[in-house]
Amino acid sequence: MDDAALARSAALIGAARLSASPVPDLPDQPAYIEHGYAMQAALHRYFRDQTGSTLAGWKIGATTASMQDYLGVDGPAYGRVMAKNVHSNGTALAASDFCNPGIECEIGMRIDSNAGYAPYTSDTIGDIVGSVFPAIEIVENRYGDFLARGTPTLIADDFFHKACVLGDESPDWQNIDLAAVAGRTLIGGDEKGSGTGAEVLGHPFEALAWLANTLAEHGKRLTAGQIVLTGSVAPVIWIENETAKAEIALDGLGRVSVELT
Numbered sequence: 001m002d003d004a005a006l007a008r009s010a011a012l013i014g015a016a017r018l019s020a021s022p023v024p025d026l027p028d029q030p031a032y033i034e035h036g037y038a039m040q041a042a043l044h045r046y047f048r049d050q051t052g053s054t055l056a057g058w059k060i061g062a063t064t065a066s067m068q069d070y071l072g073v074d075g076p077a078y079g080r081v082m083a084k085n086v087h088s089n090g091t092a093l094a095a096s097d098f099c100n101p102g103i104e105c106e107i108g109m110r111i112d113s114n115a116g117y118a119p120y121t122s123d124t125i126g127d128i129v130g131s132v133f134p135a136i137e138i139v140e141n142r143y144g145d146f147l148a149r150g151t152p153t154l155i156a157d158d159f160f161h162k163a164c165v166l167g168d169e170s171p172d173w174q175n176i177d178l179a180a181v182a183g184r185t186l187i188g189g190d191e192k193g194s195g196t197g198a199e200v201l202g203h204p205f206e207a208l209a210w211l212a213n214t215l216a217e218h219g220k221r222l223t224a225g226q227i228v229l230t231g232s233v234a235p236v237i238w239i240e241n242e243t244a245k246a247e248i249a250l251d252g253l254g255r256v257s258v259e260l261t
Helices: 003-019 033-051 065-071 151-156 204-217
Strands: 055-061 077-082 086-088 091-093 101-111 129-140 161-166 182-187 190-196 227-232 244-250 254-260
Touching (some): 003 033, 033 077, 055 161, 077 151, 077 161, 077 204, 086 091, 101 161, 101 182, 101 204, 101 244, 129 227, 129 244, 129 254, 161 227, 161 254, 204 227
Parallel strands (some): 055 227, 086 161
Antiparallel strands (some): 055 077, 101 129, 101 227, 129 161, 182 190, 182 244, 244 254
């Protein structure tokens, strides 16, 4: 796809995201994974131009077998997180700013030092992690039948990402077995889903290593200060009511909540 085609479709996706509307059919739909990531980069150039926001970090999607089955994909994918879409614990957000929102229960990480380009493993990636924290990722179904759109289009649109809410950071994460961390998603105080860190590719560091290595293949890298959402330990919970209070609890890491008003 040429730059003009990427920009045309990216602008349509971006306008839908900013107006909390469904993504229309794209005149130039990406057919390949590499086209999806190229369109994602164009999308974030559009966001920078429209909002002045900058890149805060990354999200990793489809890191559990259940999510891969649900989405019809055979591996993870990454998306970008813009600073204007990062919120603090307990924040209230207007429900009208979201299009068919869902809640994901995530183990988040803050990068402490720039990643290199050499391949990382789950045993070595912890060297660049400064802290770990509970996080809510707010996703959206902006497509209706998202399976019909295809994986490259989902990648172009940051794999359902819309916003995130971050809890308190734990700098002594080395004392926590992240694979064993149990997480729960509560809507209106009622538990709707649960899982453990082991659901995320066996260990959240496997997901982080995958991201670092994939970004390196794409000529990019994780940098100090960026956040990473490593993937939901529990199934996505779609919000059926117009307003709701959502909370996630991760054993040993704490709780984080958001209210859609």
